[in-house]
Structure formats: C-alpha cells, structure tokens
Amino acid sequence: MTAERSWWGWGTTDRALPDDECVQLARLVPGLPDRPRSVPRVGDLALPPSRLAAPAALPVTTEPAVRAAHTYGKAYRDVVRALSGDLAGAPDAVAHPSTEDDVVRLLDWAGSAGVVVVPFGGGSSVVGGVEYRGDRPWLSLDLTRLDRVLEVDAVSRAARIQGGALGPVLEEQLRPHGLTLRHFPQSFEFSTLGGWLATRAGGHYATLHTHIDDLVESLRVVTPAGVSESWRLPGSGAGPSPDRLFLGSEGTLGVITEAWMRLQDRPRFRASTSATFASMVEATAAVRAIAQAGVHPANCRLLDPGEAALSGASTAGECVLVLGVESAGLPVEGRLAELTGLARDHGGVVAAAEDSAAGAWRSSFLRMPYVRDGLARMSAIVETFETACTWDRVAELYGTVQAEVGAAVREVTGAPGLVNCRFTHVYPDGAAPYFTVIAAGRPGSEVAMWDDVKTAATELLGRLGATVTHHHAVGRDHRPGYDRQRPEPFALALRAAKAALDPAGILNPGVLVDAV
Template sequence: MTGARLKHYGWGREGEGMSAEERNFVLGRYRQKFARDAFDNITVPRLEDLSLRAPRITPPASLAAFCSSERYDRAAHTYGKSYPDYLRAMLGDYDCAPDVVAYPRSEAEISAVMDWAGSVGASLTPFGGGSSVCGGVEPHVDGIKYKAAVTLDLRNLEKVVEVDATSRAALIEAGSFGPALESQLKPHGFTLRHFPQSFEYSTLGGWIATRSGGHFATLYTHIDDFVESLRVVTPRGVVETRRLPGSGAGPSPDRMFIGSEGILGVISRAWMRLQSRPKFRAGASVRFRSFFAAARAVRAIAQAGLYPSNCRILDPQEAFNTGAADGSVAIMVLAFESGDHPLDAWMARALECCADHGGTPEPANAGDAHLEGAAGIWRNAFIRMPYAREFLNPAGIINDTFETAITWDRFESFHDAVKMATERAILDATGVKGEVTCRFTHAYPDGPAPYFSFHALGRHGALLEQWQAIKSAASDALIAAGGTITHHHAVGRDHRPWYDRQRPELFATALRAAKRELDPHGLLNPGVLIDPS
C-alpha cells in the first residue's frame, strides 16, 4: 500500500477519519435516538501507551529480513474490525498480539514461515487486510498446543502478473489491495468490479478466503463468481487448480478453498474473470410507502432477469439514519451499468416493476442519478460509516450489524421475528429501548440478503457482555427462523456457535478430514470454521 500506514485502532489509514460535520451528524442522530445531550466518553490508548508482552519466539536469520516484532506491526495485526475487536483494543487489551508478523515476498517464503511456525509450536494466522468483522484474524495461543502466534501479511504480493485480454481474465497476486488491483487493470480497459465496503483496506486473497460480497447486488454477488483458478500454499505443498471457464469434473477444488477462511492454506494468486469498464450507466432513487412494498418490488426485478448492479432498499429508519430520507418512506437505490450497451430499456422495465408496488422515482437531474439525491447520500454514508466506530465505541454506544439470507416466501415473517428478538434483547441487556433497522444488500430470484443494524446505549464496564447478549439473541433468531448466520461477512470465531448449528455434521467431519490432510499440525487459523481433531 502507498501513503500513510493503516491505523492500529480504527478504520483506514492514519490521519483519516470523519470530518467535524460528519461526526456532528452521526452523534446528532444518537442524541435524538437516546434523548441525550452528551455521552460518557473514555480515552483510547495511544500506540506508544500500549503494553505488549515480549515476543515469545524470534524468527531465524533466514526469515528475519521480512519479519517484524515491532510495536506497530504487532498491534496493527492483533485485531480485525468486529465490535469486540474494537472494544478490546479501546481498553488497551493486546494480550493476543502476535509475537511475529511475517511479510513474505514469494510462495517460497510463505512455505518457509509455515515450516518455522510448525517447528516452534506457533499458530499461523493469514491476515488479508485485517478488515474481518467476525473475529477472523485474531491470533490464537493456548499455551499448550500453540505456544506463540505468527501472523502472515501478504501485502508484498501485490501485482497483476498477467492479463489475458482474449479470455478477459487476469492472474493477480493475493496480497493486492482493491485500489492497487484496479489501477493495474485500468490501462487494459478492464475491472474486477468487486467493491465490498472494505474495498480500500482489504485484499484479493482475503476476499476469496471469506467469500466476500461485492458491488453487484444481483448476478455477480460474491467473489466466487470471478474466480477462474487458484494457487494455494498449504503446509503439505502447493495446490494449483486448472484454469477453465467451467468444469463438471467432480467437486470443484476451487470451491474447497473459496470461503475456507485460511484454515486449509494460504491463497497466493488467482486467475480472476474480469469485466469491461462500464461505459453506460443508469440510476434512480425510488420511494415506497413501506419496506415490505419495496421488498416486493425487489423480488419482481430479481425474478424478471434484469440483473441491476444495485438494487438495495433501506427501511424508513435506515434511510433517516443515513440522511437519505425523512423517516416516512423506504428507499430503493437502483442502478444498471454496462461496458457494452445503453440501459434505458432495463431501467424502464425495472421502474415499471417498482410502480406495480407503489414505487415513485425521485426527480433526476442531468447528472449521474446513482451519485445524486437519496442514492448519492446513502452511497456516501455507506462508505464513510465505518469511521464512526472510532468515536461511537468510546462514547458507550453499541452500533453493529449482522446480515443473512432467506427465501422470499419466508422473508416478511423472518424480518419481523429477527427484528423483534433483537429489540427485546437490547432492552433486556441495557435497560434502554434501542433500535433495529434493515436494508437489502443483495437480491436473488429466490430470496434477498437482509442486512440489519442495531443501536443501543451501553454502559462502560459492561459493553462486551451487553453486545454479546444482543448478538446471541439476534443470531439465535436467524437460525431458528431458517436463515443463514452470514451471507457475506464470513464465520470467524464470532459466528462459530451458530455456524456449527447450521452446517450438516457429516460435512463438518469431511472438512476436518481435509484440514487434517492439508494442515496436519493444525497451525492455520485455529478455531475458525472447525476445531481440528
């Protein structure tokens, strides 16, 4: 990465953050929500004030050139971006900091780190960009099986190695951050067109390992859709899959590693399917009298096979919280894009679907509709919101999200059951009425991916327990009502108890067998997805 280094606490790079105007807007919403003029703030420790235990291991001379045990490297690789991660960092708890952070420059160096970690009894955690929101990158040490912790950061593997313009694909190293990846593809007229919220601060390898959800609300929803082949370094050797547009030859080896969250191996590079850079765009913001009316319009659009790039809806309170509306209407953010053809017919048909369910488009100016009005306001809030955690957590405000997926026939009852259970848990945990809002991030012909946000007034000294009670109640409700514990945030450690309930037990047995074969000493990201035997 170029420019300032990433923060050890907070979102983005050092020196970045919300403006005073943005902070006042966000805090103003919470003052109104909780009828408070001020909040009980605590001070987050500075990097130089952190107390880190001495490293328990030292890399051998052959690895020393690309390994570090410096304070910043260890602190910045201790946590991801989940609420518990932020909270423990805010309280100065860095007991789980890695002893060593390795920045390999080749597959050979990845293998060398694996061999060394196994020889000294250390766990090995692939870090990606560290943007995990589910406890997926915290180093693990138990003092018995794992006597130390090493974190693996692939940022030195950041090149687009080859572009196949004929097949419209590229071979890309896994440590490539989103902006660097796109800047290397741009001269060729291509784009990966995968833009998760963490785009600036996450890597290709991390996207693949966690089955990241990206920019497209329909059709190309997950990174899976773009993977053509993989190269993965495991403790037993390198696995390289054949580069093909498709294959019916047994279970897909790519699929075994896509979503494996670093427990089977470390993705070093991948051939990725590309898109032509968009030349045509059409966008609109549509108002609906209710969230369920907007959801029915999304279903009509998804089942019409129109495949908009954006088809997200915000319930009235979510729209108000982001400044996209006044709280009386639900909002649909609708957009199409193409590198090949105009989109007027697609947009016209989508708006007809909206009108069938009472949707009314906002007046559009001559500019880009997807960057204006409610759509533009929401887009900016979506990109900027992660910075708010840096001042909301120290104020004792519990602000978090969870996402899922459900079939259309069950959506409305599912939404009400999950929202009610979460609201009840907030009141039980904090004694103060909170708020739960919902939006859609992705949509399929057979169902949506609802994304819930919850807001609670917590109490310093009890924030982690209060958050856990709310999170557990919400997760229990998701599973009980037939949804998935995660649509695109991954499993990590935070979602493990519910993932264990969701997956078939025989599949877990098969996954353990694969883990045992590829990582016989169980050193890779222990505790994520499964507990190795």
C-alpha cells in the same frame, strides 16, 4: 502521499471523526457520556512480550506498533477492545512475505516450531477471523507485499493476481488494459484478493455475480502438505471442484498466493435513481419482482424507514429503494426504465433525477464505518449482522428480528435501541437482509452487552433457517451458528481435509472446525 492506516479502527486516520462530531452524533442515542474516550497512543500500549525468535532469514518482525495493528480485525468488539488498550492477545510476531517461497518457508518453520499462523488479509475481518484465542505462540501472516497483477490474458479476459493485492492496487493495475474485476465490497480499500477468496466475500453489486466465487478461474494455494494449483478452465465437470475446497476456507487449509480471475470490460454507461414506498410489504414485493425479472441491476438496495433515515436517504418514514445500472457497451436508460416501471407497478414513487437518494446513500455507505468508530468512542453499541433466506420467509424474518432483537436490546441496555435493515443483495429466490443495531452501552461493558444481543440474533437466525452469514464469513464469532447450519457429513469431510492438509494444526485453529 498514502494516508496512515488506523491501528485501532476502520480505514485511515485522516477520515476518523473528530471529538466534537462524536459528541454531536451521540445526541442521537440518549444515555451516552458527554465526551468520547481517548484513542490510546501506540507507544503507551502494554503488549505482552513476544514468545518468538524467528530465523533471521525469514521476513518476520516483532515491532510493537506492527503487532498492535495486527491484533484484531475491524468488528465493533475489536474496536472497543483496542480503544480500551486490551491487547493481551496480540500476535507474537508479524510476517510480511514478498514471494511465495517466503510463504512456504514460513509455514515450514511454523510447523516445526509449533507456531500458529493466522492469515491477515487486509485485516478487515468483522467476525474474529484474524485473531487467535489460544495459548500457543502465534504469527500474523500479512501478504500485502504480494500485490501484483502478474499476467493478463486479454483474449480470455482474465488475469493472474497475487493474493495480497488490496482492491485499489489490483484495479489500478487492470485499468490500463480497460478491464476490471468488478468486485467492490465495502472494505474494498482495505481488503485483499486472497481475503475475498478465503471468505467468499460479497461485492457491492446486488444481483447476478454477487460473490467472489463466480469470478474465480483457478487458485494457487500453499498448504503445509504442498502447493495446490487448479487448472484454468471456463467450467468443468471433473469431480468436486478443487477451488471450492479453498473458497471460504478462511485460512484454515492453506494460504491463497495467486488466483486467475475472470474480468470484465470497464463500464462506460451508468444511471441510477431511487423510489419510495409506504411500507416494507410493497417495497419487498417490488424488489422480488425486480430480482425475478432478469434485468440484473448493479444496485438494488432496499432501505427500511430506520435505515433510510440513518443514511439521509429519507426522513419521511418511508422505505427507499436505490437502483443502479451500468454497462460497458450499451446505453442503460432502457434497463433503468424497466426497473422503475416494476417499482411503480408495486406502489413505488420514483424520484426525479435531481432528487434521487442514490448519492446520499452511497456517501453514507462509505462513511458509516467511521461513524461506527466515533459512536464506539462514546460507548454506544453500533454493530451489524447479515443473513439470507428465501422470499417466502423474508417478511417473517424481518418482523421477527425487529421484535426479538429489539427486545434483546431493551433487556441488555435497559432502553430501546434502533434495529434497522437494508437488503444488500437480492436473488430470484431470496434476499440478504443486513441489520444495524444502535443502542446506548455502559462504559466498560460494551463488548459483553453486544455479545448478548448477538447471541439472541444468532439463535433467532438458526430457528428461522436463515444463514448465520451471507458475506462476512464465519471466523470465530459465527462458529455456534455455523456448527448448527453445517451438515454433519460435511463437517466430517472438513475435519478430514484439515487433518490431511494441516497435520500440525497451525493454520487459523478454531475457525470453521475445532483445533487439532
């Protein structure tokens, strides 16, 4: 039996925190209310009347519960708005195409009727990427019925997969072939292949093939101007890559209906451990040495003292490095020994196998979105932002964020908050720090308070030359930082591509470029 998806928060309803656990967690953040706010019943929600009457032949519904569940993504500000019953921006209708022809017909109708179309993926966007903030009628396009692995090429080790396949769905279909896509973002259960491609998603694996880009062989995309399908090739020097036009396009240029994806044999050998460090200086040096050694661990997560304590990996005020290796064909103990040797060379204390923090970190990692939702019910501010920069700037970035975002939290809330950090991905030339902010909010003002903190963080990242997002995409929330980061000649080209492929301006307007 499939668990029910939460309409307002993360994941499934059976894993949401009960009221008493919300109260218990809130004791970690002084100044919060005594009881959590109630979760509104879908039947009690006041949705605006639908402005659409789609042709009966199209797979479109205006059912209130479906519209409510497709109003927002799953960012903190989305959860708070849903909890407050603010569904003024709900889609006028939701489409569930079952074939590519359905997608073509839906876009043709929307273009002729002036209806905005916002691809929904699995709805796990945390950057305002699946909502519409304009005045036109809009349709949420849910592709999760296009969820099949259509073809497997075992010789080339690749598969043709429909864009609406959720992570578990596609992996289950690859399992009988002994193959895996090996792309596991935190949202794996609740996000789709098409969503990963459209947002250039980052997976769980911390080195080497960190982004979905590296796994793409070819794409098939439905645009208002026609269907684009690139050739299957292991590599090509034939001009700018057509796939690169749509990777990261966030539903603004077309709808990704299929992709040929590079696969791997399923791992048979795994090993993990952890190491502790007295300071972030030592720990960062160790991680850089590992990233530049060419050992390519599957997991290389550095937790600062605050993040280590929050995840239960350590409560002794130390930094924790979680390491993991895996292989389909060879034992991995030798590679793990190399990694632990590098950690020791930089002052790390490697845990005994039975004392490793890897298990505690993984459990916390998977549970954290539910914790976020529980604290949101208690009016806490609990949100993250991630970035990346080169190694020569990592120390400055970490220290500046701790100081300046911490100061912004104090100014906005009137009290200190937590600003924790972990490195989610590491490269030979840099790292991707991921920050978590936890503070006491004021009931009714939580969204505005977080927006103020987020604005300060975005300004800081731009000033330091760090990316506004490493793997969460741009959406609407990151547009100010993206506009600053993006070269103007590229902006001209992107606007021209938008005008050529989507002349009516119906696809996700306001994301990446201004609406037509």
